[in-house]
Each structure stands twice: as C-alpha cells, then as structure tokens.
Amino acid sequence: MPRLRRCLHGIGPLLIIASHLGCVLLLFTGFGLPAAAWAVVLYLLRMLATTAIYHRLITHGSYRAPRAVWWIGSLVAASAGQMGPSWWKAHHQIHHRAVDTAADPHTPLGHANRWRGFWHSQAGWLLSPEFHPAILPADVEADPVLRLIDRLHALPVLALAILSWWLGGLEWLGAFCLSTTVLFHGVASVNSVAHLIGSQPFATADASRNNGWVALITLGEGWHNCHHAFQASVQQGFTIKDQRVCRLPDPTYRFIRLLERFGLASHLRRPSERALLARAAGGL
Numbered sequence: 580m581p582r583l584r585r586c587l588h589g590i591g592p593l594l595i596i597a598s599h600l601g602c603v604l605l606l607f608t609g610f611g612l613p614a615a616a617w618a619v620v621l622y623l624l625r626m627l628a629t630t631a632i633y634h635r636l637i638t639h640g641s642y643r644a645p646r647a648v649w650w651i652g653s654l655v656a657a658s659a660g661q662m663g664p665s666w667w668k669a670h671h672q673i674h675h676r677a678v679d680t681a682a683d684p685h686t687p688l689g690h691a692n693r694w695r696g697f698w699h700s701q702a703g704w705l706l707s708p709e710f711h712p713a714i715l716p717a718d719v720e721a722d723p724v725l726r727l728i729d730r731l732h733a734l735p736v737l738a739l740a741i742l743s744w745w746l747g748g749l750e751w752l753g754a755f756c757l758s759t760t761v762l763f764h765g766v767a768s769v770n771s772v773a774h775l776i777g778s779q780p781f782a783t784a785d786a787s788r789n790n791g792w793v794a795l796i797t798l799g800e801g802w803h804n805c806h807h808a809f810q811a812s813v814q815q816g817f818t819i820k821d822q823r824v825c826r827l828p829d830p831t832y833r834f835i836r837l838l839e840r841f842g843l844a845s846h847l848r849r850p851s852e853r854a855l856l857a858r859a860a861g862g863l
Contacts, residue, residue, distance in 0.1 A: 585711055590733045591662045592705040595763055601756030608750035618754040622762050625659035628652045629766060630800050630831040638668045641813035642835060643846045653728045658739045660759050663729025665719045669712035678785040684709035685770035688786060700771035765796040773803035780819040781808035782860045789818055799829035808858050813847045819859045824852050
C-alpha cells in the first residue's frame with residue numbers, strides 16, 4: 580500500500596476524534612437556535628450525501644446519475660468526515676463480502692463480550708489495522724475527480740469547519756463538530772446496532788436487522804436486513820407482514836426519486852414484489 584495514500588487516509592480518524600473534542604466548545608459558548616439549525620442542516624445534507632451518493636450510487640450502483648452528481652455528492656459526503664469515495668466503497672464492500680465474520684471490520688459479533696463487540700463496531704475499528712483497505716475499487720480510482728476527493732478528503736471537512744466559524748464564531752464551530760460527531764455515530768450504528776437489535780423479515784446468512792430508530796437517524800439506512808437481502812435495491816424500506824410486502828419510510832429513496840424528477844437519476848433498481856416475498860424469512 581503506498582505510504583502517501585496511507586498517511587492521507589490516516590487523517591480521517593484524527594478528524595473524527597477532533598470533532599468529538601470540539602463539541603466541548605458548546606459548554607462554553609451555549610447552543611442557541613441559529614447554531615442548532617445550522618447543525619441540523621449540516622447533518623441532513625451530509626447524511627443524504629453519504630446514503631444516496633456514497634452508499635446507494637457509488638458503492639451499490641442502485642441507480643445511474645451524471646458525473647456531476649457523483650462529484651458534488653462525494654464532496655459533501657467527505658465534508659462529513661466520511662472519508663473519500665474510494666475508501667468508503669472499499670470498506671463497505673469488505674463488510675458485505677465478509678459480513679459478521681472475523682474479516683468484517685465493522686461486525687459487533689467478533690468478540691465474546693457483547694459490549695466490546697459493540698464498541699469495536701461503533702468506533703474501535705477506526706484505530707484498528709482494518710481501517711486501511713488493501714485494495715481500492717478500480718472504477719472509482721479511474722475517475723480523476725473522485726480519486727482527488729478521496730486523497731484530499733480532509734479538505735472539505737476543514738473548509739466546512741472554517742465556514743462555520745466564519746459564519747457564527749466558536750458557537751457555530753461547536754455546532755459543526757456536534758453535527759459531524761452525531762452523523763458519524765449515526766452511520767456507524769447501521770453496522771453496530773442494526774446487527775444486534777431489530778427484526779429480520781428477510782432470509783440472509785448474517786445478523787443484519789431492520790431497526791426503525793437507526794432508519795430514522797440515517798434517513799432510511801436502518802432497514803439493514805432488507806439491504807443485505809437486496810443489496811442493489813435503490814429502495815430499502817421494505818418488510819413483510821401477514822404475508823404481504825409493506826413499505827417503510829425511506830427518505831433517501833425519496834431524495835433519489837426527486838433527483839430522478841429533475842433528470843439527475845435514472846435506471847432505479849428495485850426488487851419486484853414477487854422477489855421480496857420469495858426472500859421472506861421462513862418462507863411463505
């Protein structure tokens with residue numbers, strides 16, 4: 580692995596740790612309504628970029644979009660401290676290939692002690708050797724813009740931090756840190772909480788679960804059992820009740836549908852109702 584790439588990627592955990600520490604600013608500045616609104620807006624925009632662009636578009640190819648959507652979405656997702664698109668896709672592909680085994684860097688099931696497993700899945704993996712993927716995805720690496728965003732992933736985070744400070748001083752900088760910290764744990768909860776607590780309406784060979792609370796804070800990503808059953812689906816909000824397919828709230832899917840309306844998304848991939856019923860846990 581090139582040393583420079585390893586060093587550039589290694590800045591990521593430092594930024595996440597710094598965002599946690601930066602939340603302390605709010606104890607001294609207070610946390611007024613404008614700063615809170617700024618934190619919420621940053622959270623929603625950057626979570627959507629992570630779920631709709633990094634996850635469903637770049638990693639799983641659940642729909643097609645113009646390159647400008649890839650580039651802008653990746654910049655916004657990188658500003659959340661979610662690393663760059665190459666690193667993100669590589670890590671997530673490892674999770675799916677080795678889900679809930681010793682080779683899965685995010686699994687909470689790799690320790691006899693459940694709390695140690697949860698801690699590793701939620702945050703401990705940041706400081707583990709598994710943080711650095713050995714191989715990056717060729718398709719993302721072939722795009723010079725995405726490759727540049729991946730290597731310089733720290734710059735959007737720092738730029739947004741500076742913008743926050745310029746707009747509202749230390750209070751808004753603290754709001755940025757709080758938003759970034761909560762977003763990090765929201766995304767991490769998909770691989771920790773949603774592999775421990777929730778329902779399993781679909782048959783999968785792993786511990787993935789549908790968890791409504793995780794879906795709420797991640798704009799639909801918490802329907803994780805459905806995602807593992809139908810990884811390429813642009814819509815993840817499905818479950819089975821009384822031998823019928825039921826749809827669940829999935830704001831990320833609604834956002835992608837909005838992109839489709841404006842000609843910025845096409846070829847949305849969804850499982851048929853027959854496929855969903857055929858994959859129901861325990862059969863029908």
